[in-house]
Amino acid sequence: MAYSLDIGIRYLRSKKRATISLITTISIAGVALGVAALLAVLSITSGFQQQFRDKVLGVNAHVLVLKYGLDFHEYREVIERCQEQPEVVGVGPFLINQMMLAKGDRLSTVLVKGVDPEAMVSVLDLPSQIIAGTLEGLRLEGAAPPLRPEDLRNPDLPYWRALMVPERDSTSDDAAADAGGGESASDVTSPSPPGTDEQPGAPLRSTSDGTSGTPAEPAPRATPLPGSVASPSAVEALLNGLDETDLALPDDDDAFIEVADDDLGDDAVTGPLPGLVIGATLAETMGIEVGDRVQLISPLSGSAVSSWSAPDEPRTPQSRPFRVIAIFQAGFQEYDSRLVYGDLFEVQAFLGQGDSVTGVEMRLRDLERSAAVARHLERTLEGPFHTMDWAELNRPLFTALELQKIMLSLVIATIIWVAAFNVIATLIMIVIEKKREIAILKAMGASDGTVLSIFMVQGTVIGLVGTIAGLALGGAIVTYLSTFRFALDPRVYLIDHLPVVVTASEFVLTAVIALGICMLSTLAPSWWAARMLPVEGLRHE
Numbered sequence: 001m002a003y004s005l006d007i008g009i010r011y012l013r014s015k016k017r018a019t020i021s022l023i024t025t026i027s028i029a030g031v032a033l034g035v036a037a038l039l040a041v042l043s044i045t046s047g048f049q050q051q052f053r054d055k056v057l058g059v060n061a062h063v064l065v066l067k068y069g070l071d072f073h074e075y076r077e078v079i080e081r082c083q084e085q086p087e088v089v090g091v092g093p094f095l096i097n098q099m100m101l102a103k104g105d106r107l108s109t110v111l112v113k114g115v116d117p118e119a120m121v122s123v124l125d126l127p128s129q130i131i132a133g134t135l136e137g138l139r140l141e142g143a144a145p146p147l148r149p150e151d152l153r154n155p156d157l158p159y160w161r162a163l164m165v166p167e168r169d170s171t172s173d174d175a176a177a178d179a180g181g182g183e184s185a186s187d188v189t190s191p192s193p194p195g196t197d198e199q200p201g202a203p204l205r206s207t208s209d210g211t212s213g214t215p216a217e218p219a220p221r222a223t224p225l226p227g228s229v230a231s232p233s234a235v236e237a238l239l240n241g242l243d244e245t246d247l248a249l250p251d252d253d254d255a256f257i258e259v260a261d262d263d264l265g266d267d268a269v270t271g272p273l274p275g276l277v278i279g280a281t282l283a284e285t286m287g288i289e290v291g292d293r294v295q296l297i298s299p300l301s302g303s304a305v306s307s308w309s310a311p312d313e314p315r316t317p318q319s320r321p322f323r324v325i326a327i328f329q330a331g332f333q334e335y336d337s338r339l340v341y342g343d344l345f346e347v348q349a350f351l352g353q354g355d356s357v358t359g360v361e362m363r364l365r366d367l368e369r370s371a372a373v374a375r376h377l378e379r380t381l382e383g384p385f386h387t388m389d390w391a392e393l394n395r396p397l398f399t400a401l402e403l404q405k406i407m408l409s410l411v412i413a414t415i416i417w418v419a420a421f422n423v424i425a426t427l428i429m430i431v432i433e434k435k436r437e438i439a440i441l442k443a444m445g446a447s448d449g450t451v452l453s454i455f456m457v458q459g460t461v462i463g464l465v466g467t468i469a470g471l472a473l474g475g476a477i478v479t480y481l482s483t484f485r486f487a488l489d490p491r492v493y494l495i496d497h498l499p500v501v502v503t504a505s506e507f508v509l510t511a512v513i514a515l516g517i518c519m520l521s522t523l524a525p526s527w528w529a530a531r532m533l534p535v536e537g538l539r540h541e
Contacts, residue, residue: 004453023426028466030419035470035514036477038412042506043478045405047499052401055332055495056394058125059339061361062370064393065377068384073356081381082362087373091362092119095347100297101278101340102319106286110278110340112296114347114357123363126328126341131280133290133326138275139343145355146348274346275325279336281490283327290327295319296342298351320350333490416514420521423462427455427525431532439534448530455526456519463518467511474510478502 065078075093082091095114100107117138121127127135276296278288288294297319322342330336348355364373370389378387391398431438438451478500486498 004450005457007454023422023429024462027419027422027426027462028469030422031416031463031466031514031518032469032473034412034416034419035467035510036474037415038409038513039471039474039506039510040477040481041408041412042405042510043474043500043502044481044498045401045408046503046506047501048495049398049401049405050501051495051499052332052397055330055335056397057367057390058129058330059332059335060390060393061123062364062367062390063362063374063377064388065360065362065381066386066388067359068386071356072359073354075357075360078360078381078385082360082377085373085377087364087366087369088362089365090119090122091360092116092123093344093357093360095344095351095353095357097298097347097351097358099340100299100317101282101286102295102297103286103288103292108282108286109338110282111338112340112342112347114342114344116344123361125330126277129328129330130277130326131329133277133324135277135326137272137325138277138341139345140272140274143343143345145345146352273321273323274343276322277326277328277341278324279339280327280329281333281336282338282340283324285337288324288327290324292324294322294324296322296350318350322346331495333494333496336490413513413517416517419466420517423459423518423521424525426462427459427522428528430458431455431525431529434529435532438529438532442532443534451532452526452530455529456522459518459522459526460515463515466518467514470514471507471511475502475507 065082066072079091079093082088093116097112099110099112101110102108115124117135273293276294283289297317299317328336328341330339344357348357364370367390371391374387374389374392378385381387441451479502481498482500482502488495488497490496
């Protein structure tokens with residue numbers, strides 16, 4: 001084997017035929033260029049994959065728990081179950097819906113995500129993505145989960161029972177009826193909304209002797225809440241300072257009146273506005289700065305007001321003012337231009353879905369165990385719940401990136417195959433030139449395997465030298481690309497610079513591919529040389 005290596009290398013450095021040495025040099029250069037190009041492509045595609053993964057995981061959690069259907073109100077119990085898992089480091093609820101964001105005459109479609117400000121810190125990377133403003137004030141002081149419109153008529157709710165007129169003893173009603181001319185107190189009035197003007201059927205105050213007195217004074221109106229209806233906080237404000245005996249609950253839907261923002265004007269909004277956090281691209285496009293007031297518009301017919309509207313009444317989009325408290329930059333165009341964060345309670349109240357969420361999201365200690373943890377949680381929760389890990393949630397994106405990486409690698413690998421044809425041509429020319437030497441070696445007793453190994457060594461040396469040179473050249477290229485960040489159009493590539501990730505595995509994979517192609521290319525000419533008969537080489541001598 002030692003003399004096979006020595007003979008093979010001496011054949012490559014043939015001084016009798018300069019053409020062979022030139023072709024050998026060209027073959028090495030071709031392999032080097034192919035290896036460098038393949039290494040650069042693998043590094044760039046891996047960079048895209050890592051950048052997209054980091055950006056996606058900066059905005060999304062590792063595992064999501066969702067529920068079949070729309071009424072996910074038992075999310076607190078699910079959060080407790082998730083926190084029992086040792087792999088979970090943070091968990092929180094979220095509500096996401098598509099809306100419109102307006103400022104002045106500018107309008108944009110956005111994806112509003114309601115989050116819990118306290119839980120969000122351990123689940124998302126949003127705090128580290130803030131480039132202007134602060135997350136303080138995302139949740140207003142005293143904020144609480146809202147109720148659905150249908151819950152406002154539920155007498156089993158504690159706060160609703162507190163607003164109802166206490167039941168009176170039937171004997172007292174009979175006595176009052178005798179004193180008042182045969183009518184019971186309950187027959188005297190018909191309920192009407194609190195705060196309405198005096199009219200027939202208005203609630204009457206009871207006198208000390210049980211007879212009906214003068215109609216009650218109209219209740220003072222509370223300050224209207226912009227863009228909302230009778231949420232729990234609105235009901236409490238409306239009834240603030242009133243006596244239970246002054247109240248009568250409405251029986252019809254007409255008692256609940258929508259208050260539109262356009263009717264109130266800017267000066268009608270008192271107190272702090274709910275906060276929003278928007279993306280940098282969205283802020284630049286719409287000319288929004290921290291502290292600006294914007295309008296969220298929901299086209300959903302399932303909002304609080306619409307659900308109380310008459311069946312034949314036209315359903316109009318609902319809007320509500322918010323204050324931009326911070327601007328974030330995730331580095332991913334799709335998120336920076338569309339995503340808007342808000343307080344979970346405020347988004348719930350605006351959509352009129354009550355204390356219900358889209359799902360529960362969590363972050364794990366080990367990202368690679370996301371799929372296993374998701375399957376385990378799905379078996380543990382059972383029922384109407386199902387889980388999704390980050391890879392499953394973004395499967396189309398990462399599948400496309402993986403396919404792109406494979407296809408580009410195959411295309412660039414053809415450069416190495418082209419260089420391999422030069423290797424084949426080099427070996428064929430060497431075999432033709434060295435027919436006499438091959439015949440002499442075989443006449444002296446050299447086996448076919450020995451002759452085969454001589455020419456295999458030549459092809460392997462060409463591939464090895466070309467691979468080493470290509471790895472050095474490719475390493476220099478990717479180092480240059482990573483040092484001088486080339487700008488990209490985020491509207492096309494979703495990120496703003498060319499990502500490059502250099503890993504040892506990419507170097508090893510490139511070297512294996514190049515050496516494998518070069519060794520395969522030596523088989524045909526080497527086999528031809530090994531099968532040559534001594535008489536063929538010495539026939540014309």
